[in-house]
Amino acid sequence: MQTKFDGPRDKRGDWVPQVPLHIAPLMDWPFRPLAILKWLFGYPGYFLPWGLVYMAFPIVTWQWLTPAMTDMQNFHLGWIAYILVRNYAMVALVVGGWQLRLYWLKAQGTDFKYTTRWPAKGNSIFLFKDQTLDNLFWTVASAVPMWTAYEVATLWAYANHLLPYVSWQDHPVYCTLLFCLIPMIRDVHFYLVHRLIHWGPLYRWVHYLHHNNVNVEPISGLSMHPVEHLFYFSGALLHWVLPSHPIHLLFHLQHAAITPAQGHAGFERIVMADGVAVKTGDYFHYLHHKYFECNYGADGPVPLDKWFGSFHDGTNASTEAMNARFMARAKQKQAAGG
Numbered sequence: 001m002q003t004k005f006d007g008p009r010d011k012r013g014d015w016v017p018q019v020p021l022h023i024a025p026l027m028d029w030p031f032r033p034l035a036i037l038k039w040l041f042g043y044p045g046y047f048l049p050w051g052l053v054y055m056a057f058p059i060v061t062w063q064w065l066t067p068a069m070t071d072m073q074n075f076h077l078g079w080i081a082y083i084l085v086r087n088y089a090m091v092a093l094v095v096g097g098w099q100l101r102l103y104w105l106k107a108q109g110t111d112f113k114y115t116t117r118w119p120a121k122g123n124s125i126f127l128f129k130d131q132t133l134d135n136l137f138w139t140v141a142s143a144v145p146m147w148t149a150y151e152v153a154t155l156w157a158y159a160n161h162l163l164p165y166v167s168w169q170d171h172p173v174y175c176t177l178l179f180c181l182i183p184m185i186r187d188v189h190f191y192l193v194h195r196l197i198h199w200g201p202l203y204r205w206v207h208y209l210h211h212n213n214v215n216v217e218p219i220s221g222l223s224m225h226p227v228e229h230l231f232y233f234s235g236a237l238l239h240w241v242l243p244s245h246p247i248h249l250l251f252h253l254q255h256a257a258i259t260p261a262q263g264h265a266g267f268e269r270i271v272m273a274d275g276v277a278v279k280t281g282d283y284f285h286y287l288h289h290k291y292f293e294c295n296y297g298a299d300g301p302v303p304l305d306k307w308f309g310s311f312h313d314g315t316n317a318s319t320e321a322m323n324a325r326f327m328a329r330a331k332q333k334q335a336a337g338g
């Protein structure tokens, strides 16, 4: 088993992973059923290992860590505070876990790390001149309260029978399918919101904050301007119109809240005990932080970046194509201005 990464790095010391990156084959044409089955049920795949891990959180929280529906019919501080604390605990466990192991304990040094640099200190673009403290601030002061606000409002609406509710017992197939589709729904929502906030005025007002993290760390994942959080967690509103069970809502919001830590981990693999290195990395999104104008969505089954021409597969050819797009756009703007 490989524990020490000694693969290729470029002249800046950044690790060059195996490229080109591949997009999930679900929408490929011609249709490739075997590739799809392998992607769905293989390792690593849609479910294994991380998909199932993230699915466990809403199941556990719905079973044991969510107040009774009858308690949530009125806005009372008790149950709202309970959900807020439970959500802080979840972030502490998951985001804190990634951060602690990889960045605070530096448990595997820079093995499998995309860059040899560590988060910035003494840089005045960050609050407290410290990248990690800045990210911690936006996560604690804005991300978790916004997530909780969407959750509390929607659970209250379920408790008061204001939303289209589906019973898991009566419609197990629909409920299971919808549950499994939620990460894909999130990818599409994320792409749309993300394109919107890359529009100049919104970028300069809101999204610049997330992009202060050129060199990402797990806690960068939820580090956003409150307006971005408002957009980012708004996928929960889907359950105000689409027949769902509250567990779908929990999964939707928790997926948004706890998966970005992995997506911003900055490491391709996490070294486990006894030489086992599990793939964790999201080089696709790392390239978005590195180059800004590519890979707005995810490398999941709905390849929106591929369809709209912004997919960067990690190769030099992709960088050249991206630069050519910029040049063409700049020329267009210049021509329009002149």
Ligand SMILES: [Zn+2]
Binding pocket: 210, 221, 264, 285, 289
């Ligand atoms: Zn990001």
Ligand SMILES: [Zn+2]
Binding pocket: 194, 198, 207, 211, 288, 292
């Ligand atoms: Zn962005």
